[in-house]
Amino acid sequence: MKIAVVGTGYVGLVTGTCFADTGNDVICVDIDAKKVERMKNGEVPIYEPYLDTVFERNIRQERLSFTTDLKAAVADAEIIFLALPTPPGEDGSADLSYVLGVAEELGHIITDYKVIVDKSTVPVGTAELVRQAVAKNAKVDFDIVSNPEFLREGFAVEDFMKPDRVVIGTSSDRAAKVMEDLYKPFVRQGNPLIIMDEKSAELTKYAANAFLATKITFMNEIANFCELVGADVDMVRAGMGTDTRIGKRFLFPGIGYGGSCFPKDVQALAKSGAENGYRFEILESVLDVNNRQKLSLIRKLKEYYNDALSGKTFALWGLAFKPDTDDIREAPALYMIEELLKAGAKVKAFDPEAMENVKGIFGDKIEYCDNLYDSTKDADALLIATEWSVFRNPNFTKLAGSLKEKVIFDGRNLFETKKLKDLGFHYESIGREKVTK
Numbered sequence: 001m002k003i004a005v006v007g008t009g010y011v012g013l014v015t016g017t018c019f020a021d022t023g024n025d026v027i028c029v030d031i032d033a034k035k036v037e038r039m040k041n042g043e044v045p046i047y048e049p050y051l052d053t054v055f056e057r058n059i060r061q062e063r064l065s066f067t068t069d070l071k072a073a074v075a076d077a078e079i080i081f082l083a084l085p086t087p088p089g090e091d092g093s094a095d096l097s098y099v100l101g102v103a104e105e106l107g108h109i110i111t112d113y114k115v116i117v118d119k120s121t122v123p124v125g126t127a128e129l130v131r132q133a134v135a136k137n138a139k140v141d142f143d144i145v146s147n148p149e150f151l152r153e154g155f156a157v158e159d160f161m162k163p164d165r166v167v168i169g170t171s172s173d174r175a176a177k178v179m180e181d182l183y184k185p186f187v188r189q190g191n192p193l194i195i196m197d198e199k200s201a202e203l204t205k206y207a208a209n210a211f212l213a214t215k216i217t218f219m220n221e222i223a224n225f226c227e228l229v230g231a232d233v234d235m236v237r238a239g240m241g242t243d244t245r246i247g248k249r250f251l252f253p254g255i256g257y258g259g260s261c262f263p264k265d266v267q268a269l270a271k272s273g274a275e276n277g278y279r280f281e282i283l284e285s286v287l288d289v290n291n292r293q294k295l296s297l298i299r300k301l302k303e304y305y306n307d308a309l310s311g312k313t314f315a316l317w318g319l320a321f322k323p324d325t326d327d328i329r330e331a332p333a334l335y336m337i338e339e340l341l342k343a344g345a346k347v348k349a350f351d352p353e354a355m356e357n358v359k360g361i362f363g364d365k366i367e368y369c370d371n372l373y374d375s376t377k378d379a380d381a382l383l384i385a386t387e388w389s390v391f392r393n394p395n396f397t398k399l400a401g402s403l404k405e406k407v408i409f410d411g412r413n414l415f416e417t418k419k420l421k422d423l424g425f426h427y428e429s430i431g432r433e434k435v436t437k
């Protein structure tokens with residue numbers, strides 16, 4: 001099949017590359033000329049495990065190409081994917097200007113039947129708005145499909161290649177057949193391709209993300225309560241997660257969920273509810289609790305130092321919102337840095353992939369270190385914000401030797417409390433015993 005993908009971010013680039021890898025001819029379009037130039041030169045512009053191998057293979061075999069020219073890209077395409085940003089507007093609702101802007105352009109330039117697929121996360125009713133935007137100028141037939149994407153950053157290629165399910169929202173049998181053919185190689189392991197109406201497909205995406213964000217937030221509250229009553233959240237998690245109705249995944253407490261999806265999608269669903277006369281009280285609480293949780297480690301730090309953070313230096317391990325990505329959108333670490341700087345502290349940061357992106361925000365207000373122990377050298381304490389594998393088994397002797405004092409505040413529960421007690425550290429984590437020296 002011939003496919004055009006508009007928008008080559010985390011979703012568009014992975015979508016285009018993976019469709020090329022199942023034999024389709026894919027052309028990816030982006031308005032960012034520099035990014036397109038880099039991709040034409042064989043460079044993957046984001047960090048996503050395994051993407052480079054699949055990307056390189058499909059460029060070499062001439063199934064994957066890049067352009068800034070939307071008209072040329074869609075000319076031969078049977079299917080056009082929209083993988084455009086839907087960032088939060090000022091009031092928290094999803095900003096549809098990118099999606100509707102391109103839809104309007106498509107109306108002007110399509111010259112034969114196209115299946116136009118919305119892969120961006122959009123509120124209920126957007127498929128109809130996209131249909132109207134294309135129809136304004138289109139002189140040919142087209143169908144609109146809502147095909148929300150469920151990939152996680154850090155596992156994007158794996159999630160795309162082996163999805164738990166594929167959701168297709170369309171009222172057109174013709175478009176449904178095209179989408180079924182396209183996705184056949186991806187659902188061959190028996191995972192379902194579920195066809196439904198456009199609105200249900202759009203809401204499925206928000207419902208899934210809001211549910212997962214709620215699950216995490218619930219565990220963060222249980223963790224906070226564990227700290228008050230002396231229970232251990234890791235034990236509670238293990239005890240709960242073995243109930244198959246609850247499940248083991250997404251029960252890890254921490255310093256709040258971040259990323260480009262959960263924060264904006266929970267907000268957008270709450271807003272969409274309000275616009276339709278429904279108050280999502282549960283989501284309002286999730287938003288409040290998560291905002292507080294992002295600074296839980298800083299509150300512990302302030303308590304330990306009696307609010308006197310001014311003039312202190314803190315090492316910070318992890319800047320990305322989660323491991324295995326360079327994405328820092330809504331990363332808890334950014335909120336922590338802001339608080340530390342506000343309190344007059346210095347920050348020495350290390351992250352395996354995300355430091356360049358953070359430089360774009362904080363510039364030289366913080367120090368960027370080449371490795372784990374450069375960041376802890378002469379720091380008063382270590383803070384951990386992301387669970388990169390490389391942080392899990394550090395050389396504790398080296399760590400103790402480089403820090404001014406053996407103090408760790410861990411937002412991701414990376415270490416066993418008993419081990420840190422035996423090593424003589426002051427160690428605070430989330431929902432577990434506070435280890436004091």
Ligand SMILES: NC(=O)c1ccc[n+]([C@@H]2O[C@H](COP(=O)([O-])OP(=O)(O)OC[C@H]3O[C@@H](n4cnc5c(N)ncnc54)[C@H](O)[C@@H]3O)[C@@H](O)[C@H]2O)c1
Pocket residue numbers: 006007008009010011012029030031032035083084085086098101102119120121122149150151152153260261
């Ligand atoms: N990031 C994820 O893990 C993820 C997962 C599932 C769904 N989603 C959803 O997918 C959508 C895209 O997210 P993303 O993270 O890939 O975004 P992104 O910001 O990484 O990428 C968007 C791309 O679109 C390009 N673009 C903007 N306007 C354009 C235009 N007019 N023409 C062509 N290209 C244009 C940008 O230059 C950028 O390269 C969002 O709705 C998001 O909520 C994201």
Ligand SMILES: O=c1ccn([C@@H]2O[C@H](COP(=O)(O)OP(=O)(O)O[C@H]3O[C@H](CO)[C@@H](O)[C@H](O)[C@H]3O)[C@@H](O)[C@H]2O)c(=O)[nH]1
Pocket residue numbers: 121149150151152153154209212216249250251252253254255256257258259260261262321322
């Ligand atoms: O048990 C957990 C699991 C996750 N998180 C946090 O939750 C956030 C999101 O993590 P994750 O879901 O792994 O990453 P994303 O790449 O943001 O993926 C989510 O958002 C995407 C965009 O919509 C969806 O496609 C995915 O299905 C959905 O998992 C991160 O800050 C994690 O640290 C926790 O705190 N505890």
